[in-house]
Structures are given as structure tokens and as C-alpha cells.
Amino acid sequence: MTTATSPALRTPPARTGAADAAPAPAAPSALPSLTGLRWMAALLVFGLHVHNFGWFGGTGGRLVAWGFGAGATGVSFFFVLSGFVLTWSARPRDRALAFWWRRVARIYPVHLVTLAVAFVLAWAVTHQALPTPKQALANALLLHAWWRPWWQTLNPVSWSLVCEAFFYAVFPALILLLRRLGARGAAALGGLATAAVPVLAWAEAHHWWSQSVYSLPVARLPEFVLGAVTARLVLLGRWRGPGLEASLALAVVGYFLVPQVTPGYSATVCTIAGFALLIPAAAVADVRGLPSLWRRRRMVRLGELSFAFYMIHLLVLRAATPLLGRKPHFGVVPGLAVTTAAFAVSLALSWVLYEGVERPARRLLLRHRRPAPRPDPRPARRGTGTATRD
Numbered sequence: 001m002t003t004a005t006s007p008a009l010r011t012p013p014a015r016t017g018a019a020d021a022a023p024a025p026a027a028p029s030a031l032p033s034l035t036g037l038r039w040m041a042a043l044l045v046f047g048l049h050v051h052n053f054g055w056f057g058g059t060g061g062r063l064v065a066w067g068f069g070a071g072a073t074g075v076s077f078f079f080v081l082s083g084f085v086l087t088w089s090a091r092p093r094d095r096a097l098a099f100w101w102r103r104v105a106r107i108y109p110v111h112l113v114t115l116a117v118a119f120v121l122a123w124a125v126t127h128q129a130l131p132t133p134k135q136a137l138a139n140a141l142l143l144h145a146w147w148r149p150w151w152q153t154l155n156p157v158s159w160s161l162v163c164e165a166f167f168y169a170v171f172p173a174l175i176l177l178l179r180r181l182g183a184r185g186a187a188a189l190g191g192l193a194t195a196a197v198p199v200l201a202w203a204e205a206h207h208w209w210s211q212s213v214y215s216l217p218v219a220r221l222p223e224f225v226l227g228a229v230t231a232r233l234v235l236l237g238r239w240r241g242p243g244l245e246a247s248l249a250l251a252v253v254g255y256f257l258v259p260q261v262t263p264g265y266s267a268t269v270c271t272i273a274g275f276a277l278l279i280p281a282a283a284v285a286d287v288r289g290l291p292s293l294w295r296r297r298r299m300v301r302l303g304e305l306s307f308a309f310y311m312i313h314l315l316v317l318r319a320a321t322p323l324l325g326r327k328p329h330f331g332v333v334p335g336l337a338v339t340t341a342a343f344a345v346s347l348a349l350s351w352v353l354y355e356g357v358e359r360p361a362r363r364l365l366l367r368h369r370r371p372a373p374r375p376d377p378r379p380a381r382r383g384t385g386t387a388t389r390d
Contacts, residue, residue, distance in 0.1 A: 031088070033244075033282035034081060035303035036294030041081075042306040044074035045157070046313050046346070050339050053317050057329025060336075070258035073271045075160050079220055080275045082164060083227025084283070086171055087178065088235065096172040102366065103168040107307070109361035110353055111161055114311045115139055118155040125319055148211040157314050159215050166217035167224040174228055183238040190229035193222040194272065201266040214265040223272065230280040234287075239280050244292060247281035250274040308353035313346040 048071025050056070051064045091099075119136075122128040131139065131153045138144040138153075145151045145162035152159070178186055200222070204213045213219035233239040241247065251274030258267040285292045293299070302309075320342060330338065 031085075031283050031286045032295035032300045032303075033286050033292040034085065034279065034294075035306075036292075036296065036299035037279070037282055037303070038078070038081065038306040039299060039302040039309075040294075041074035041077040042310045042313075044068060044071035044077075045310060046343065047071050048074075049314050049317055050342070053321070054327025054329055055324070055338055056332070056335040058331065060332040061329060064335075070255050070267060070271075073255060073258060073267050073275075076220075076223055076268050076271055077275050077279075078160065079163065079167070079223035080227035080230075080272070081279055082167060083224040083229075084231040084279050085227075086167075087175060087228040087231035088283070090175050094172075099172060100168060103165075105362045105365035107161055107164065109357050109365075110308055110311050111142070111158060112140070113353065113357050114155050114315065115158070117312070117315055121315055121319055122154070126321060145215045145217060148215065151215045155311065155315060157310060163215075163217040163220045163224075167221065170221070171228075174225065178228060178232045183233060183236045186229050186232045186236075187238075190226055190233075190276075193225040193229065194276070196222040197272050198269050201261075201269050204265050205262055212264060219265065223268065223275075226272070226276050227279060230276055231283070234280050234283055239284065241277045241280055241284075244278075244281045244285045244290065247274065247277040251278045305347070305350045305354050308358055309346055309350035312349045312353060313342075316342050316346045316349065 047064065047068030051061075051068050051071070054061070056064045119130070122130055135144065135150050135153045138147070138150055139155075139158065142158070142162045142165045144153060145159040151162075178189070181189065200213050200219050230239065230241075242250070251271065254271040254274040257270040261267060261270060282292060282294060284290075286295060320338070324338060
């Protein structure tokens with residue numbers, strides 16, 4: 001999971017031929033619209049889990065299923081966004097170890113705290129079966145999504161962090177490749193990543209894999225690569241996608257097509273094109289100062305809390321089970337009441353996690369890091385400027 005609100009040096013593009021070279025738009029010091037969009041993706045996942053817990057019955061249940069039944073695609077949005085933001089904010093001449101340490105500082109403190117909360121919750125409140133030592137260790141080391149029987153243990157949403165950890169592992173090689181390819185090569189790589197999504201969905205539907213590809217990190221890599229490619233094309237000034245309104249419309253249409261396909265990874269086929277267009281469109285809107293609902297101050301603030309919210313909300317819903325029962329199927333009014341209460345508690349706890357764990361732990365872990373490399377004194381090439389910090 002990445003953020004898109006802090007300033008840093010933008011990666012200078014690799015040398016390209018005349019056919020690939022084009023002036024890139026001047027970039028602001030932040031991409032706040034991407035941070036605002038992060039919140040909407042987290043909200044979709046929250047709505048999905050409310051639906052899965054069966055808090056609404058009757059008409060309310062049908063409405064929640066219609067609006068949030070495809071909420072799992074919010075995780076796919078995070079994967080594409082992660083590739084975009086990390087490429088946008090990649091530091092020139094950055095070392096792999098420094099990059100990996102920044103990623104550890106970004107996600108690991110909140111992961112460990114919510115892991116501990118999940119353990120206490122299972123032991124003292126919900127009285128679920130405790131994980132085996134191997135499962136607990138796999139969770140702590142962000143390895144559990146590689147083995148399907150373990151992927152939902154303790155804090156279930158943390159499986160996506162396993163995918164992110166894998167993406168971080170391969171990113172130094174990916175950004176090196178993108179810097180060498182140029183615009184046409186990057187576009188070709190993006191085409192391959194896009195084509196891989198329906199191929200993987202077909203392989204899962206025909207049981208070509210020993211486990212579901214939905215939570216398999218290597219199977220989610222094309223989404224991350226596609227986000228990285230679109231960022232590279234924007235940096236090179238070669239992005240030619242539709243504007244923010246049209247991209248949002250395509251993303252919404254894809255989202256509501258999800259119920260028409262087989263549940264699981266196949267949903268990604270419906271939404272990948274819309275997400276891959278929406279994210280660079282929002283970035284370009286910020287770069288060019290175009291109107292964007294997603295960069296409003298409250299949306300950006302909620303986006304800053306979105307990672308902590310994502311990591312804690314399911315534990316809040318699970319903690320309510322002993323009180324509310326399993327799948328109580330409330331009417332609309334009581335269902336809205338308990339959902340509002342769970343949302344408020346989750347949001348409050350996400351603020352506590354962000355202000356009390358995420359930010360101070362990151363400052364502590366990065367306190368003794370080396371300063372960022374000085375800018376190259378030579379004249380800047382096209383596409384250089386400021387961007388977001390990973």
C-alpha cells in the first residue's frame with residue numbers, strides 16, 4: 001500500500017530515441033487525487049465485509065450486495081495504484097536495500113500491531129482456533145498468502161500485504177527495466193500485463209493451478225506492473241488515456257459487471273482496464289490542475305488513513321460477532337445503525353493507528369537513513385521534476 005501526498009524527487013526518464021521523446025507535463029509536489037481514490041477503494045472493501053457478515057437482510061441486504069458485492073476489486077485497485085505511485089516516486093540512483101527498508105517502515109508497524117490485535121481477539125473475544133506456530137510465523141513474515149490454507153488466518157486482509165511485499169521485492173528490477181525500455185517498450189510491457197489477466201482468469205477457471213490465483217502474489221503481479229507502466233508513460237509525456245470523468249465511468253461500468261463473471265480472480269478482468277485508466281487520469285488531472293473531486297481536503301485526509309482503516313476494519317466487524325451473532329440479517333434501520341457504529345469505531349481506530357503507530361514508527365525507522373542523493377548538476381532532461389514520496 002502506498003501513499004501519494006508527500007514531495008520527493010521524480011525519477012528522470014531513461015534515454016529514449018526521438019520517436020519516444022516528448023515533453024512531459026510539469027508535475028506538482030503531490031498527487032492528492034490518488035490519495036483520495038485510495039479511500040474509496042478501502043470503503044468498497046469495508047462494504048464487502050459488511051455484506052459478508054450478513055448484517056443486512058431483505059431489501060437492505062440486496063442493496064448492499066448490489067453496491068458492495070464486487071468490493072473485493074478494491075484490492076486490485078490498490079495493486080495497480082501501488083505500481084503507479086512507486087514508479088512515479090522512484091528516486092534516482094536509489095539502492096534496492098534503501099527502497100526495501102522504506103517499504104518495511106511504511107507497512108510493517110501497522111501490520112505487526114493489527115496482527116497482535118487479531119491474536120488477542122481470537123483468544124479472548126471470538127474464541128476462534130488460534131493459529132499454529134508455523135501459521136503465526138508466516139503471518140508475521142508476510143508469507144501466508146503463498147499457501148492457500150493459511151491465507152485467511154489471524155487478520156484476513158493482510159494477505160494483500162504478502163502480495164505487496166512480493167511487488168516490493170521485484171520493483172528494483174522492474175524500474176530498471178522500465179528506465180531502459182522507453183515509451184514504446186513500456187507500452188508493450190503494459191500490453192503483456194493486461195493480456196495476462198484474462199489468461200490467469202481462464203487458467204483458474206479450468207483448474208490449471210493447484211490453488212486459487214486470487215491470493216497468489218505472483219498472479220497479482222500483472223496489476224502492479226500495469227500501474228508501473230502507466231506511471232512511466234505519464235512521466236515520459238506519452239500517456240494518451242481518456243480524462244478523469246470518462247475513466248471513472250469505465251471503472252464504474254467494470255465494477256458493476258463483476259457479478260456477471262465467476263467469483264474470485266475473474267473479477268479483475270472486469271475492472272483492470274478501468275482502474276488502469278482512472279489512476280493515470282487522476283494523476284494527470286493533478287499535474288495539469290484540472291478539476292478533481294478526489295483531491296478535496298477531507299478526501300485526502302481519509303486517504304491518508306485508508307491503510308490503517310483497511311488493516312483494522314475487519315477486526316472491528318469480527319469483534320462485534322459475539323454481540324450481534326453470525327449473519328443476523330437486520331432490517332434497514334438497525335443494519336444501518338450497527339454499520340455506522342462499526343464504521344465510526346474503525347475510522348477512530350485507524351486515526352489512532354495512523355497517528356500513534358504508522359507515522360511515528362516510520363519516522364523512527366527512517367531517522368538514521370542516508371539523505372536522498374543530490375540532484376544531477378547536469379541540465380535536466382525532459383520529464384524531470386517533483387513527484388510523490390513512496
